Amino acid sequence: MTTMTDRADRRVIISVASGKGGTGKTTLAVNLALALSAFHDVRLIDADVEEPNAHIFLRPDLEGSRTVELPVPEVDKDRCRFCGRCAEVCAYGAVTVIADSVLVFPELCHGCGGCTLLCPEKAVTERPRAIGVVEWGRAGEVAFVHGRLNPGEALVPPVTRAVKEFIRPGGVTIIDAPPGTACPAVAAVSGSDYCVLVTEPTPFGLNDLALAVEMVRKLGLPAGVVINRFDLGDRRVEDYCARQRLPVLGRIPFDRKLAEAYARGRTAVDDLPGWRDRFSALGREILERASNGRRPRISDVSDP
Numbered sequence: 001m002t003t004m005t006d007r008a009d010r011r012v013i014i015s016v017a018s019g020k021g022g023t024g025k026t027t028l029a030v031n032l033a034l035a036l037s038a039f040h041d042v043r044l045i046d047a048d049v050e051e052p053n054a055h056i057f058l059r060p061d062l063e064g065s066r067t068v069e070l071p072v073p074e075v076d077k078d079r080c081r082f083c084g085r086c087a088e089v090c091a092y093g094a095v096t097v098i099a100d101s102v103l104v105f106p107e108l109c110h111g112c113g114g115c116t117l118l119c120p121e122k123a124v125t126e127r128p129r130a131i132g133v134v135e136w137g138r139a140g141e142v143a144f145v146h147g148r149l150n151p152g153e154a155l156v157p158p159v160t161r162a163v164k165e166f167i168r169p170g171g172v173t174i175i176d177a178p179p180g181t182a183c184p185a186v187a188a189v190s191g192s193d194y195c196v197l198v199t200e201p202t203p204f205g206l207n208d209l210a211l212a213v214e215m216v217r218k219l220g221l222p223a224g225v226v227i228n229r230f231d232l233g234d235r236r237v238e239d240y241c242a243r244q245r246l247p248v249l250g251r252i253p254f255d256r257k258l259a260e261a262y263a264r265g266r267t268a269v270d271d272l273p274g275w276r277d278r279f280s281a282l283g284r285e286i287l288e289r290a291s292n293g294r295r296p297r298i299s300d301v302s303d304p
């Protein structure tokens with residue numbers, strides 16, 4: 001079996017996701033990053049750009065930032081003949097032509113460039129519009145990156161893609177994905193080697209886990225499950241995982257001290273005895289599965 005020692009210089013990308021918020025996803029991502037940083041070059045990317053909060057626990061020293069921009073159209077009224085082609089090609093309703101005026105709605109524009117390309121009069125130019133920011137720095141041994149969508153903005157994936165540009169060759173990248181199974185979550189987990197799905201043993205937890213499993217299977221990602229507060233619910237999540245042949249990678253019990261550390265913005269790995277070893281063991285298990293998941297499966301190997 002290939003081990004992490006064999007491939008210390010190889011890049012491994014682990015995404016941590018959940019079908020709904022409040023399952024302990026960020027807690028897991030942050031603690032895994034801290035525990036694994038004792039053995040590996042670790043980068044934590046907080047891709048929950050609508051509500052990034054990994055920084056609350058890691059308290060990184062920020063070293064730089066970059067504005068995320070989208071190119072939005074501007075129309076030269078002297079050139080425009082109000083032919084309506086730009087409105088026809090825009091799939092997002094971000095531009096409309098009424099009589100002798102062209103209206104652009106920048107907040108709807110996805111910056112695809114279609115109207116600029118197809119305007120027969122070359123009347124459309126583009127200007128950058130800021131929709132968010134990426135910030136980076138270090139939290140001890142952990143390299144840290146997060147994105148923030150500007151207030152009032154709705155277009156998440158461009159900021160998600162901007163934070164993922166900080167994935168580097170070599171080392172371990174842990175992506176804290178946004179909750180849910182919509183475009184922001186898909187953009188965050190796509191391309192990872194392994195996806196850890198965090199859930200709780202409740203009916204809601206099971207329902208949202210099933211949606212998250214559907215998402216990772218459509219994306220072709222190997223995945224396993226961590227059950228948080230596993231001792232406060234029933235067995236239905238465990239039974240579901242068994243039926244779906246999903247490995248249960250870890251079971252985190254409800255622990256009052258864990259909850260208190262969370263409320264103080266502290267981590268279990270740093271504050272609570274024994275938890276560093278537990279998260280290190282879980283991290284090693286995930287890394288091994290990520291490595292094995294990248295091997296060609298028998299069905300993927302061509303006949304000689």
Ligand code: SF4
Nearest residue numbers: 080081083084086119
């Ligand atoms: S496609 Fe160009 S010329 Fe036609 S309405 Fe739009 S901006 Fe004006």
Ligand code: SF4
Nearest residue numbers: 090109110112113115
């Ligand atoms: S750049 Fe694309 S999304 Fe934006 S207005 Fe033009 S066609 Fe629509």
